[in-house]
Every structure is written in C-alpha cells, then in structure tokens.
Amino acid sequence: MTDNNGSEAAVRIERSFDAPVELIWQMWTDPGHFAAWYGPHGATIPVAKMDVRVGGTRLVCIEMQTPDGPMQMWFTGEYREVVVNERLVYTESMSDENGNVVSPGDMGMPTGHPAITEVRVELEDVGGRTTMVMTHAGVPSDSPGAAGWAMALDKLAAHVIAHSNR
C-alpha cells in the first residue's frame, strides 16, 4: 500500500485516476461530489460548505453512526491557493458546528496532532487521465505562508533519514 517506511514529514500520496482533471477538480470543490467520497466507510457528510476562493472558508461535518447514536466531527479551514483544475491548497482544523476552532487534544485526538494542517492537491492531465498528488502536512499556527514548506520539509526529512541510517 505504501512505498516507504515512514520517512516523510508529510503524508504525500500520488494517484492516477481514469477521469479528466475537470472532474477530479470537482471532486474536491463541489460539495455534492466531495461528500460522496470523503468520509470514512459508513459515514455521511451532512454539511460541506465550500467558498472556493483564496481566503474563502470551508466547513465540513463528518457524521458516524455509533452504538451511542450519531457522532459528528466538524472541520473548518481556509482556502489558500485556488488554481482551477491545477492546484488547491486549504487549511484544516477541528471545530464546532459554527466553525470555531477547537484544540485537537480536547477532541480526544492523539497527542502530537497539529492544531492546523494543510492539504495541498495538485492535478495534472496525462492523456485524458489525471495524476493527483495530495500532500497533508501539519503547519504552525503562526505561519500563514506555510504553503511551500511542506514540500521542502518532505525532501529534507527524506534526505536526513537516508543519511542518519548510514
């Protein structure tokens, strides 16, 4: 499933889809399409608000059925880069239903979960198919210009770990 053994500082996944880039772009930016695939198995996405423009906000609810009834998790964030059919970058934080950020620790997430993460999606048309590279990295809360560093960090960590395994 993965082609490395945990040597990267961000999750980076490259996939090829048998669909045109325009459709893959909609998968990320059209609430109806997004809700169809994003949640875990058996979950629903009752809310997906997406103001897809730089500085626009997003609010997504994932609802799961548990023995104690439905459980909702809310995520908010902001779009940082929007280049139609090419590149989408947005931040993500856990929140309440009004989009107020809550700390991951309060939500019972594992310690070490950064309060803000950044998702970067890059699409490329390859003869009618689409190659997609998704990078998900933790970003420091005081670093609004974080878009670029996840990639550099990724490379650096791989380099460092290769060297430290000598």
Add this chain to the structure above:
Amino acid sequence: MAIDEDRLSETFAALANSTRRAILALLAEGAATVNELAEPFEMTLPNISKHIKVLERAGLVRRGQRAQYRPCALDAAPLEEVSTWAEQYRPVWEARFDRLDDYLKQLQPQRKTGENDD
C-alpha cells in the same frame, strides 16, 4: 509511540522558516561551524546564531561543547516525530482515494478502464 505535543509544536515552528530549513539541509551533509553556516546566506553571524538557537531549542541541532568553534550537528529525532504524525493519516487518505476511485467509476461507467493504474 508517544509524542510530546509541545516539542512537536516547537519543531513545526522551527521548520517554518526557509533559512532554518536551509541550515538543516546543509547540516544533513555533515557537521559545520557557525561561520561555515553563515557563508552561503549573506547573513551576519548574530543573525545566523539566532536561527541556530531556535533549531537547538527544538532539538534539531546539537552543538559540540569542547572545541572553541562548537560545531553544529543535526539531530533528526524531532523530524521522526513529525513523520510519526503524518503516517497516522496515510491509511485514512488511501481509503478515501479508494472510495473516490469507486465513485468515479459509478459516475462515468462508459469510460474504458483498460490500462492498469498506479
């Protein structure tokens, strides 16, 4: 593996600066003195020292105690903690993209899916 949350924040903060990442990249090649590190950056020594102190506090750089040059060396352990966080999310995304693939097949059943993907 337990992760120290404060330390992780400190690591992220330390890495959120291009000069500091460049310093780490240089140190990945081997230990270096502050003078050697300052050279490629056209920065004053006090300035570069400030960046090195931030990296030291985050545990990403260790400095030798004995020589008067006190060479800097990289410590990759905090980077591995960052990596541990990231790896928890890999299977989540892989599963999402499996579902995306299925959904795309429902949406465009007419499309030929002859070639092997990935």
